[in-house]
Structures are given as C-alpha cells and as structure tokens.
Amino acid sequence: MSEKAYIEDEAPSLIDDTTRKPEAVDTFRPLPRISIQAFCASEDLMSVLRRSAEDRRMARVHMRVVSGDIATATETFAASPTPNLVLIETRVSQNRLMEQLAELAEVCDPTTKVVLIGHNNDVRLYRELVRRGISEYLIAPVTLSDVMMCLSSIFVDPDAEPLGRSIAFVGAKGGVGSSTIAHNCAWTISELFETETILADMDLAFGTANIDFDQDPPQGIAEAVYSPERLDDVFLDRLLSKCASHLSMLAAPSMLDRTYDFNSGTFEQLIEVMQRSAPLIVLDVPHVWTDWSRKLLSEADDIVVVAAPDLTNLRNTKNLVDTLIKLRPNDHAPRLILNQVGMPKRPEIDIADFCEPLETEPVAIIPFDAQLFGNALNSGRMISETDPKAPVSEIISQLAHVLTGRVEMRKNRKSGLSLRGLLGRRAGRD
Structure with missing residues (x-):
C-alpha cells in the first residue's frame, strides 16, 4: 500500500458554525488525462465515486461508474478495450477472489491498473494481491479522500515538484x-x-x-x-x-x-x-x-x-x-x-x-x-x-x-x- 504523503489543505475553517464544510480532501496535483471504469457493488461507493468525478482536480479524467463486480468487469472487457484503471468493489471469499482475478487478467491489457475495494481486512490478502499485480487494495467503506489519494498515488509522479x-x-x-x-x-x-x-x-x-x-x-x-x-x-x-x-x-x-x-x-x-x-x-x-x-x-x-x-x-x-x-x-x-x-x-x-x-x-x-x-x-x-x-x-x-x-x-x-x-x-x- 502506498505510503506517499500528501500536503493537507492548511487553510483553516474561519467560521465555527456557519461555513459550509465539505469533506476534507488532501491537496494533490491534478490527475492526467486517463480513463477509469468503476464497478460498484454498493450505492455508497457509487455515490463517493460520482462525487470524486466532479472534483476540479479530476477535470481531465474520464470516469464511468456502473453497478457490478469482478465478473461483470471480466465480461465487459472481453468485448471492449480496458481503460487506464479499473476499480472494482468485491465481497467474494478469498479463494473465489483469486479465481476471478485470474479470469480478469486474461482480458485486461498489461498496462491497465487495477484497484480493489474489499470488505476483508487481512494483511496476508493484501500482500497476495500486491504480488499478483493489483495496484491498491482499499478496505470498505472508503471516503472521497481515500479514493482521490489512491488515484493520485498511482498516476502522479511522487518525485515531481510541488505545485504552487x-x-x-x-x-x-x-x-x-x-x-x-x-x-x-x-x-x-x-x-x-x-x-x-x-x-x-x-x-x-x-x-x-x-x-x-x-x-x-x-x-x-x-x-x-x-x-x-x-x-x-x-x-x-x-x-x-x-x-x-x-x-x-x-x-x-x-x-x-x-x-x-x-x-x-x-x-x-x-x-x-x-x-x-x-x-x-x-x-x-x-x-x-x-x-x-x-x-x-x-x-x-x-x-x-x-x-x-x-x-x-x-x-x-x-x-x-x-x-x-x-x-x-x-x-x-x-x-x-x-x-x-x-x-x-x-x-x-x-x-x-x-x-x-x-x-x-x-x-x-x-x-x-x-x-x-x-x-x-x-x-x-x-x-x-x-x-x-x-x-x-x-x-x-x-x-x-x-x-x-x-x-x-x-x-x-x-x-x-x-x-x-x-x-x-x-x-x-x-
């Protein structure tokens, strides 16, 4: 899991009770022109991803959010090219998860990044997923900040100079x-x-x-x-x-x-x-x-x-x-x-x-x-x-x-x- 640090927005909340306060989002560079397709098993995740797609730092990103799981993604990409990143929510058991990922790998381009959002908080599972080439594994429920930090860690050069x-x-x-x-x-x-x-x-x-x-x-x-x-x-x-x-x-x-x-x-x-x-x-x-x-x-x-x-x-x-x-x-x-x-x-x-x-x-x-x-x-x-x-x-x-x-x-x-x-x-x- 990426340990990249992000500079938090230090501008304070100036008014205790009356200022509208959106969910805190870490400050990072705008993402490059990439395509993302997300398969969500829950309405909560779909809502978070749709909100992230509206963020100004993702203005160049083309994101498509649909209902589905790994099996849906495999079926979709069997007949169409894969985007730069595939984000999938899954609830299956660990054994079944590895089988489905093997099937997904057969229809994905080698350069496609895959991010999984699961409900199993197991470090051994995480290590196995990384070994198999998964870019990131997030534990549900995820926040807007979690999603955007994850995408930035994958597509933004960590050695790049900070933006003013x-x-x-x-x-x-x-x-x-x-x-x-x-x-x-x-x-x-x-x-x-x-x-x-x-x-x-x-x-x-x-x-x-x-x-x-x-x-x-x-x-x-x-x-x-x-x-x-x-x-x-x-x-x-x-x-x-x-x-x-x-x-x-x-x-x-x-x-x-x-x-x-x-x-x-x-x-x-x-x-x-x-x-x-x-x-x-x-x-x-x-x-x-x-x-x-x-x-x-x-x-x-x-x-x-x-x-x-x-x-x-x-x-x-x-x-x-x-x-x-x-x-x-x-x-x-x-x-x-x-x-x-x-x-x-x-x-x-x-x-x-x-x-x-x-x-x-x-x-x-x-x-x-x-x-x-x-x-x-x-x-x-x-x-x-x-x-x-x-x-x-x-x-x-x-x-x-x-x-x-x-x-x-x-x-x-x-x-x-x-x-x-x-x-x-x-x-x-x-």
Missing part, C-alpha cells in the same frame, strides 16, 4: 476594488512571509496591476497567451516584472488594439507553468462571466469574492457563491471580503443582513477610505507602504495570514464577535 497554490480574486460587481485588494494581498504576503509570489493580471483589456505598482513592462500576460508553443519556465521568467523582493507580476497590456476572446482552456498551460515557478499565485480575475473565467475560478485552490454592501452586490455574490460551490463540491466555499464599507451618503445593507443569505461571514471588512486608497494609487505604492499604521494596513495583514493558512479566526464565545467584526469596528472608529 493559486488564489483567485474576483469582484461581485465592477468597481468594488477587487483588483486593488488582490494586488495589496499579493504584495503583503510576499513581504510578510518572504514567499515567492506571482501576481497575474487576467484583465488584458483594462488591467491595473501595472499602474498600482507604477511599472510599464514591455511584455506580460498577452505574450504568454498568444505564444503557447514557447511557454515554459524560462519564457515565463522573461515575461515577469519584478515588483518587490519576492513578488513578480505578469502584467496585462491594458490596450484595445485587439479583442480578447478566449476559449475555456486558454490559460490552462499558463497556470501550470506559474504553479511550477512559485509557491503562491494570485490571480486578478476581471468581473466577467465567460468560459475561461468560469474555468479559471472553478480550478483555483482558493477563491475570494470582493463585494460592496448594496443590493446588486448581494445578488451577484449569492449567484457567484452558489455557482462556484456547485462547480467545486469538494472545496470550501469562496471567501467573502466586504470593501468600501461606510461610504458617505450611500445607503448600505447591514453586514449581518448581507451575510445571512450567503450563509457565511466576511473574512475582512474594509472601510471606505478614499484618501488612503487614492494616495496609494497615485503614488504607485501599496496601502501598507503608504501608511503602515492605517487600520486598513492591519486588515490586509490579517488577510495575508488567513489566505496562507497561518492563522485561524474563531468566534469569541463570550462576546459573540469574530475577529473580522472587531477589525471592521476598529477601522470604522479610526
């Missing part, structure tokens, strides 16, 4: 400051933890990362997108612009000399190359809903939705959160940041009323401060560079800890307040 974690920021509405928050979080993470970070501005037409960092790089994300045949670690390094000691930027051209209509897989190779190049990737995703943005968000390791406290933002946030939860059933719900809170003369929805239909709480409440944000933008500096002692700087620092899994925010049982609420109130007073 991706965090996608998206605004619930245009103008809510999603890009500004993304840029400040990327800079703060790289500075606080000295973590090599890549910020990718995905808004090729109207991106602002180059303005926020007061840079005008001659190349950037457009060259990567339009030259996929050249895209590798070396080419990416040429396109990156250095923003700080540990932060590099893939800038958008921010020009309208062409239209930027992409298909769903346009950014797939770029994301993979970036994840091989740095331990953290921050994706500044524009407020659009297209094939490519939908795919980008669905495959990110973490999603942050930035919203302002009004009715349009509430509707859009609700739609985004519900849709992304369906697209990412095995990941935690997108995180919420409420920005521009307390804007003078603007009617706002109370924070509690905003969060109630979302069934979550914000990880940060950022007060409206036109002077601070304006000064930072006009000087091409980050908030913490402009005024390190400002309450907003402290909030962004806390965000950096949360998004990298270095702190866990929990409710104060005595006061009933969360750290997010305390930060928001403190910022409001100041």
